[in-house]
Amino acid sequence: MSREEQPLIIEERGRVLILTLNRPRAKNAMSLQLSEELAEAFEILDSRPDLSLGVITGAGGTFCAGMDLKGFARGEIPIVPDRGFAGLVQRPPRKPLIAAVEGYALGGGFEIALACDLIVAADNAIFGLPEVKRGLTANAGGLLRLQHRLPYHYAMELVLTGRMLPAVEAGELHLVNRVTAPGAALDTALELAEEIARNAPLALATSKRIMVESVDWPVGEKFARQHEFVDPIRKSNDAAEGARAFVEKRVPVWTGS
Structure with a gap:
């Protein structure tokens, strides 16, 4: 399988494990295969003493547009037993994890970012839990985590309206650790990761x-x-x-x- 065909690209930079969601034609929507590969990668991260933390990002200018609806229509649910959606949201890795977000992080994509310990986002990134607009609820941790990351009433407004949250606004709310120029989220996340990786x-x-x-x-x-x-x-x-x-x-x- 060529690099372009791999749903998840795994790279190492010193003590940092870089995980790139690589389904750009599907806006990196989460498939069952991608969830399973992520779960395996998080096990690697936690088991190797030479790795201190991970960075998760998306290829093609998008972080993750949520669940792969085409896969869902085929009966696939991108949930890994004991780890949940994306092999992450129910049981994140023991070691720190940074989300490097470009473009859309919607629904399950936003919930992946919320399951991370830090978030770096390009100023054109967009977050949101739009499930209520489709008669659904956010089931991958968004309703459990968002109210602890933002003031309660603000979090409730985002959930009940399903509106989009621009990265600049997210930065002002301290939901995002760093806001960067478009295309610079991963580099900035790696700078932060390398600073963290200098510690024990x-x-x-x-x-x-x-x-x-x-x-x-x-x-x-x-x-x-x-x-x-x-x-x-x-x-x-x-x-x-x-x-x-x-x-x-x-x-x-x-x-x-």
Whole structure:
């Protein structure tokens, strides 16, 4: 299969895994095959100690237009057991994930971006959950996540009207971390990824886990539960390496152990 025929292009840049949705003629709409390949890629990301985080983007100037309706008409649903839509939304990877968005991120495409930890978007990008306009509901995490990323009433307006959210407006709302010129979202996302990748991979994954999971922890248990996660990090080889590198005034060499 040629590169042009691959639904998902996987590349590595240092400690960063780059995942490119490669169905540009279908606006990178999510197929079952693409969902399954993404799920496998996230397993690779989490299992390899030489990788610190991932970046997901779309080919052809579009991020993702949602579910592939032609595949749906054939009876295909792009859901992976235990991981959900796109092999992502129900169980994101343990390691950080950045969405680099150009063009449309609609419906399931927006929900993919919401399942990521950071979002970089070109100023011509458009987000939206238009499902109510088609008699449907957003079922891939949009209704569960958006109200925690935006003020409640603003999120509710977007859901109930189904209107489009331009990237510039999303940036003003701090839903997007960086807004770039058209065509520059991936490069900017990789700059951010490389900044993050200079830090210790175990500490990155654990920091993400605590921030995600601690939302539901009882107040009186928060520090005790946090200790369960951070104590092994404090005793890790990378923590010792970080201290040595600081004393020796050099760049640390992380092993992910």
